[in-house]
Amino acid sequence: MTRQHGTARQRARRSQPLPARAEVVVVGGGVVGASVAFHLAEGGADVLLVESGELAGGSSGKPIGGVRAQFSQEANVALGRRSLELFEDFARRPGGDIGLRQPGYLFVLPTDDDVELFGRSVAVQRDLGVDARLLTPAEARRLNPYLAAEGYAGAAYAPRDGWAHPAAVVAGYADGAERHGAQVRTHAAVTGIGPGTHDGLDRLVVTTVRGRVRAGAVVLCAGAWSRPLGAMAGVDLPVDPVRRQIAFTAPLEPPAGVPDAGLPFTIDFGSTYYLHDADAPGTLLLGMSEPGTPVGFDTRYDPTWEPALRAAAARCTPALADVALTGGWAGLYEMTPDHDALIGEAPADAGRVLYACGFSGHGFLQAPAVGEAVRDLYAGRSGAASSAVDVSAFTAGRFAAAAARAEANII
Numbered sequence: 001m002t003r004q005h006g007t008a009r010q011r012a013r014r015s016q017p018l019p020a021r022a023e024v025v026v027v028g029g030g031v032v033g034a035s036v037a038f039h040l041a042e043g044g045a046d047v048l049l050v051e052s053g054e055l056a057g058g059s060s061g062k063p064i065g066g067v068r069a070q071f072s073q074e075a076n077v078a079l080g081r082r083s084l085e086l087f088e089d090f091a092r093r094p095g096g097d098i099g100l101r102q103p104g105y106l107f108v109l110p111t112d113d114d115v116e117l118f119g120r121s122v123a124v125q126r127d128l129g130v131d132a133r134l135l136t137p138a139e140a141r142r143l144n145p146y147l148a149a150e151g152y153a154g155a156a157y158a159p160r161d162g163w164a165h166p167a168a169v170v171a172g173y174a175d176g177a178e179r180h181g182a183q184v185r186t187h188a189a190v191t192g193i194g195p196g197t198h199d200g201l202d203r204l205v206v207t208t209v210r211g212r213v214r215a216g217a218v219v220l221c222a223g224a225w226s227r228p229l230g231a232m233a234g235v236d237l238p239v240d241p242v243r244r245q246i247a248f249t250a251p252l253e254p255p256a257g258v259p260d261a262g263l264p265f266t267i268d269f270g271s272t273y274y275l276h277d278a279d280a281p282g283t284l285l286l287g288m289s290e291p292g293t294p295v296g297f298d299t300r301y302d303p304t305w306e307p308a309l310r311a312a313a314a315r316c317t318p319a320l321a322d323v324a325l326t327g328g329w330a331g332l333y334e335m336t337p338d339h340d341a342l343i344g345e346a347p348a349d350a351g352r353v354l355y356a357c358g359f360s361g362h363g364f365l366q367a368p369a370v371g372e373a374v375r376d377l378y379a380g381r382s383g384a385a386s387s388a389v390d391v392s393a394f395t396a397g398r399f400a401a402a403a404a405r406a407e408a409n410i411i
Helices: 003-015 031-042 074-088 091-095 112-127 137-143 166-179 223-232 303-316 363-379
Strands: 021-027 047-050 065-067 105-109 133-135 154-158 162-164 183-185 190-195 204-208 211-220 240-249 265-268 274-277 284-288 325-335 342-346 352-357
Touching (some): 031 166, 031 211, 031 352, 047 166, 047 211, 065 074, 065 363, 074 112, 074 363, 091 166, 105 112, 105 137, 112 133, 112 154, 133 137, 162 166, 166 183, 166 363, 190 223, 211 223, 223 325, 240 303, 265 303, 284 303, 303 325
Parallel strands (some): 021 047, 021 211, 047 183, 105 265
Antiparallel strands (some): 065 162, 105 154, 190 204, 204 211, 240 325, 274 284
16 A cells, blocks of 8 residues: 555545444454454445544554464464464455564573473464474574573474564555445544444444444454443443553674574563564564553653663573663553453343453454454354354453453463
8 A cells, every 4th residue: 555545545534424324333443453344344244443543543553563372271372373374364365564574482481380381381282283392491592592591491482473563454454344345434432332222233322423323233342442432332341451661772783593584572481571573674672561560541651661671681681681772662451350352242132242352462463363253253153153263261251250261371
């Protein structure tokens, strides 16, 4: 897409009126909402996607997003594996260059207990067809020569994993949805979701700052903003926003031995410190979670975080402890109590309310497969009738039923 075409399309999405009705209204123009809209429209549904700002204007606007199938729970492994397949096919369907790179994901493990934990996860992954393996510390350092010579008991690695550009994925899915007849409207914040006055496909009314739309179903995909939207629709979606930050290094002379594919996406499991190649030649992206970060929507980059980042780098990648940083970026994780997604359909007297949110940092990497899953949920397909990953374990009702999940491979 040319810059001129992209700007014209953005203006049209901001200015065109909302339709009076739509079979399905998807709320949220990030990567999950765009994937859901594409898969629903491709499946023949009449779809309207509404976004409060610009597409990919929230958490999906980050510069690089990891893609992986390395999880401990079968459903997460399956979502990651299927999403990798769809990312690899993205240039054909829906179309577009997403900058996909696959040098692998490398979890470096400080303790023997970590190695045992990841050994169980690797067994699950391999049973589901994922090429994952345990490595010795020496093998891990051959993949990432920045790693400290001591302090690790082992590592886990999957060579198919990697990263891509979330904003490009959102654009590809949104454009693809429109080619299949979906309508996309930006700057259309939702202010209410309530019962309609008609039977059939007009049993809900979605009110936005740009007008009202009658609908038969709503899909809530608003990421960190999902809790209040769920409340509008009478659905408890326990999602809280938590800030995460990343920093970029100045160009570096890479150490000897870096693989031709580049550094793997490397994560120290003990601290959550991570690094991988950035877009600019010779630069790295560094990040980690910040214990004690309060719940809130603050996305300002705070340089007072950098000493903690450097301390983690000194332990994990000593050569990077004092590297020059050229700036950073802050965004929101959409956290649930057990750090796992919310995907399902809520009981409702009027209309249908589906949801896909609360991915706790895994939304980008799972979005393609989640779009398929929501398509099949909407169509009433399950079990052998569904071609999508079974997402029944992710229902929001699991908290009321005290059936919390226990995903180990999180950062």
